[in-house]
Structures are given as C-alpha cells and as structure tokens.
Amino acid sequence: MDERYEAYLSRFQLDNPWARHFNVRIEKMEPGFARLVMPFIPDFCHGLKVVQGGIVTSIADAAVAHAIMPMLDAGQACTTVELKINFLAPVTSEDMIAEARVVKKGRQIVLGEADVRSPEGKHFARVLTTYMIIPGL
Numbered sequence: 001m002d003e004r005y006e007a008y009l010s011r012f013q014l015d016n017p018w019a020r021h022f023n024v025r026i027e028k029m030e031p032g033f034a035r036l037v038m039p040f041i042p043d044f045c046h047g048l049k050v051v052q053g054g055i056v057t058s059i060a061d062a063a064v065a066h067a068i069m070p071m072l073d074a075g076q077a078c079t080t081v082e083l084k085i086n087f088l089a090p091v092t093s094e095d096m097i098a099e100a101r102v103v104k105k106g107r108q109i110v111l112g113e114a115d116v117r118s119p120e121g122k123h124f125a126r127v128l129t130t131y132m133i134i135p136g137l
Contacts, residue, residue, distance in 0.1 A: 018058070023038065029067070031071045032101060033067050033099075033100065034064070034065075034066035034099075035098070035099045036100075037096070038096045040091070040093055051090070056085075056096065056125050059098040060114040060127040061114075061129060063098035064100040064113070064129045064131065065078060071102060071110075072133065077134045081109075083129045086125060088123050095119055096117070096118070097116070097117050097119060098115070098116045100113065109132060109133070110132075111128070112131060113128050113129070
C-alpha cells in the first residue's frame with residue numbers, strides 16, 4: 001500500500017465522523033480487499049432488538065469503498081451508485097466484520113461485493129455494489 005493510504009489509515013478514526021460514531025476500525029486494506037470491524041452497540045437496535053438494516057448496509061458499503069480506494073489513481077475518488085443487499089440473519093448481539101472484494105474495475109465503474117459476518121462466522125448479509133470513479137478530486 002502506498003504512503004497516502006498508510007496516512008489515511010492512521011487518521012481514519014480522527015477524520016471520519018461516520019467511523020467515530022459507529023466505532024469502526026479498518027483491520028485490513030489493500031488493493032481489491034478490505035476488512036472493517038464494527039462492534040455491537042445496543043443503541044443501534046430497533047424495537048425488535050435487532051441491529052437496524054441500514055447500519056449493517058453501511059459497514060458493507062464502507063468495506064467495498066476501502067477495497068477500491070487503493071486501486072485508484074491520485075486525485076480520484078469513488079462513490080456508490082447502486083447497492084443490493086441480502087440480509088441472511090439478524091444481528092442481535094454480535095460484532096460485525098465486513099470483508100469486501102473488488103470483482104471488476106473498469107475505467108469508470110467498479111463492481112464490488114462484501115460479506116458481513118460475526119467473529120464466529122455467522123453470515124449476516126451479502127452485498128453487491130456498483131461504484132463510479134470520480135476523477136479530478
């Protein structure tokens with residue numbers, strides 16, 4: 001990983017309000033792969049005592065973005081243009097680990113996928129995403 005991502009990782013918790021709010025940490029980030037961890041926080045459960053689906057979606061989406069980032073040229077960024085999620089099991093008390101992979105990177109579009117699991121391997125969700133590469137930032 002080049003220096004700009006090493007610097008990014010070192011300031012991730014400080015500069016990213018989303019990561020601070022959800023207490024997310026990057027466990028691994030390399031071209032085409034990322035692993036993010038989000039601890040279980042009871043306040044993120046809805047009335048049925050299950051973590052709200054949008055929170056599960058957010059860690060999966062962020063993991064894919066972090067798998068893409070090291071593949072981008074200097075000055076490029078990316079943004080989600082489409083996301084499909086299958087919820088496979090409820091998150092009731094477990095931490096979430098999102099592992100993401102880049103399936104295909106083109107000049108403007110990137111296809112990525114992620115799985116969200118517990119530390120014990122319970123499969124919570126499967127995500128397929130499409131990202132657009134934004135030049136010139």
